[in-house]
Amino acid sequence: MTNTTTKVHHKTDSHGAPALTEEEVREAVEGASVPVLLMVLYQVTGDESWIGPRFAPSHFRGVSPRPTGDIAEADQRVVRDAAVDAIASLLAHRRPVLDLHNVRDMEKAASFFLGEPIDRRYAAILTEELRRRSADSGDLDELPDVTPPAGACAIVIGMGISGLAAIHLLQQLGIEFTVFERGADAGGVWHQNRYPGAGVDTPSHLYSFSFDYRDWDRHFELRDELYEYFNGVLDSLDARTGVSFETEVVSAVYDDNTALWTVTTRNRDGDLDTHVANMVISGVGSLNQPKLPSIAGREKFEGLQFHSNRWPDGLDLTGKRVAIVGAGASSQQISPSIAPIVEHLAIVQRSPQWVAPFDQFREEVPAAERTLLQHLPLYRAWNWIGLFYQHGDKIIDALRVDPSWPHPERSVNLRNDRQREFLTGYIESALEGRPDLIEKAVPDYPPFGKRMLLDNGWYRTLKRENVDLFASGVSDVTRSGLTLSTGEQLDVDVVIWATGFEAARFLSSLEVRGEGGLDLSKAWDDDDPRAYLGVSIPHFPNFFMLGGPHSLPGSGSFMYFMELQARYLRDLLAEMFRKNITAISATEDSTNRYNELVDTMHSKTVWTHPGFATYYRNSKGRVIFVMPFLNVEYWEMVRRPDLGDFDILEDAAVQQAR
Structure with missing residues (x-):
């Protein structure tokens, strides 16, 4: 094998982008995240008052954004005005007063920024990522000082x-x-x-x-x-x-x-x-690897059928009668997109999914914030830290099984039960006036048991006049469509198998x-x-x-x-x-x-709850797809390799020398 590659170190900042004018900075600051600006101010100036009680932001709630951190409007104005000079300093390539490379310092700063105390171990991750992601160069790591053997x-x-x-x-x-x-x-x-x-x-x-x-x-x-x-x-x-x-x-x-x-x-x-x-x-x-159900007669269908992963190029579903089998992530993205153009859409749902509100569905990143994200690696790094925490270990407590919890059939702990109440309320509100749909749409298993989905128009689609939701399996495929396990017959032109993967x-x-x-x-x-x-x-x-x-x-x-x-x-x-x-x-x-360790920890998570099927588990019921660890726990495991965990075959010359 003779292919040779070139080692490339490319920029992660605004390499090649024109410098910002003061007016552009002021415009950008007006659309920026106030909590992120506070962290930029704190690092650039070293002034502890920026992370004091006056400016303390709220904690994250679910997956919703917090652009102002619920800080008083007058104080938001103070932050935005001060940020103009801080950003000008960064654009002039002046180093921040604080680098926050000390874990204790990061623990204090990040706890303020995230609106709640964080574990010191977690602060170690954030220290590492702040250093890497706020660098001006794409060469973010200290590379091993080693030369591979000839011919490697x-x-x-x-x-x-x-x-x-x-x-x-x-x-x-x-x-x-x-x-x-x-x-x-x-x-x-x-x-x-x-x-x-x-x-x-x-x-x-x-x-x-x-x-x-x-x-x-x-x-x-x-x-x-x-x-x-x-x-x-x-x-x-x-x-x-x-x-x-x-x-x-x-x-x-x-x-x-x-x-x-x-x-x-x-x-x-x-x-x-x-x-x-x-x-x-x-x-x-x-x-x-698309997974197709073992259903008799699939070859008999005279219309068009395909797995969602194999969508035909140029397919036009306008005016077609369509059945989509499955109600998971793919189906919930496809159905709202095709429902307005098809004659009729039949959604065949084996089991309902927990679906969370999606405030930012198809929402564009404001131009002002894009400017700062593009030009300021420090702003970008703190934005990443907030998202990483909000969508990562912050939710893990809701997945842990409390063995003393009195309602294990519906939830796994108190926080999980509160999530259930919130999500059920959201479904009932989204499907108001359609008790028939609510009955089909509320899962009977705990939240997070399956992959949590985000509402991109799913419930709105279910209420359309040309859409029907069938809480049923498919027992047979006929020449003209599907026979459901309830005995109902669906005559359709197209069948989409949104039935997941192996x-x-x-x-x-x-x-x-x-x-x-x-x-x-x-x-x-x-x-x-x-x-x-x-x-x-x-x-x-x-x-x-x-x-x-x-x-x-x-x-x-x-x-x-x-x-x-x-x-x-x-x-x-x-x-x-x-x-x-x-x-x-x-x-x-x-x-x-x-x-x-994986199996022991999985036994204490919602993913081993017996009340549902999930692709996270294999045919024996063992969870094999996802890890049961906190992000920080896995980070600690892979931080440094230990050769004692490996069987080793040494170079022949080394063996001979011994």
Whole structure:
């Protein structure tokens, strides 16, 4: 393998953007977040009064924004006026008086900013991220001082988010690589999912890499912009020439004698080829293998049918009778988008979902705030900290099971029960006047048991005259439509299967064989994957994963966790190179200990509640998709690799010297 890549360090500030005038600064400040401005003022001036009681902002409530922090209007004016000079100082490249690199200082500052006391361990994360994200350069990390051995090369599988994170870490180490992507372009799920209404339910400024800032149009961005962003990241990394698109990885086989991996690929013409590398990094996603229900007669339907993940290009549903099977995230984005144009929409719902109010649905980021986010890394960093906390560990208490809670059938603890009351009230208000819909729309399981969805017009759609909601399963597919388990017959022109993915079957799209020819699918019993930290698997040396089992956040930023894992893997590889280690894989002991901890902690979360089905669990009922940890707990686990957790194959020369 001869592909060579170029290490690129690109800017994350306003590189190339014209300087702001004083008038532009004043305009920007008027639309800025007051709590974020307070933190900028505090760091720039070092004046403790900016984080005193007078300006104390409110805490976050749910996923709603808090642009003013509920601070008195007169005090907001004081903050905005003072911020003009502080921002001018930053734009003149003067260093802030305070850097907040001390955890104690961050604990005090962040507790003020977030409106509630934070754990000191959490302050350590924020200290690290403030330093990284307020830097003027895209080179945000202290890179390992190490040179990879001659000929070191890697194969990366997948060109989605994990694949991009893998490219970045390999470039930081100077390792040659080739990427194989079965799709025609980069972007992963944002290349595959082209259905109308597709978008992210995580704030856009959390759903982007720290090393590649994007000036987002919306608070929660839509599919086309996300697809464009991730392709832009690939181009910023100057790595597109190292990617073979429309090339599927068929197998990856480890050779015990050479400690090398042979990867077999199939191109668009069906031709097979083999490639050899020292290591393989899997960026294979878990939400890319469509899951279709085992229902008799699907082949009999004479109309158009497809999975939501395989939306036909150029499809026009105007005037069509459409059935969409499923009421999860995809269905709740598709249905409001197509309901206005179809003749009739039948939504077939196996079970209802908890859906939260969505104040910022399709809301654009104000131009003033975009100006500050683009030009001021310090403002951008504090904005990220607020979003990270609001959408991360702040909600985790609502997911923990209280064994003494007297109403386990409806909720798992007091806070979870209050969430249930709030969300039920929201549903009843949104569907006022339609008791028939309310009965079908209120779940009977605890909130957060399944992925919490955001209301992008779902309830408004259910009330439309041309929409019917059926609380039923599908028992049969006929030539003209669907037969429901209630016996009702739906005659339709189009069936959309919004029925999810084979989420539990990690790496099921390829054959992977490790030491002694060990078959990974058999080692994992098909859908019971076990790995150490979601990154390494016993007996599969130098086969690594980003986004592996039990390494995806149950709350918070997916992008942050991919970067965490990438930095962990980068530092692990650096240790290998320093110590002349040829190959490495997690020990059975470290993997078993990690998985025992995962299972024990999962048993205390809402995700193991018996009252519902979720793609988080496998066929045995084991939660395998998300991790049960606080963000800070996983951060502590992957902060520094410990070679004691791995089986090691040393370089032959080192072994001989001993």
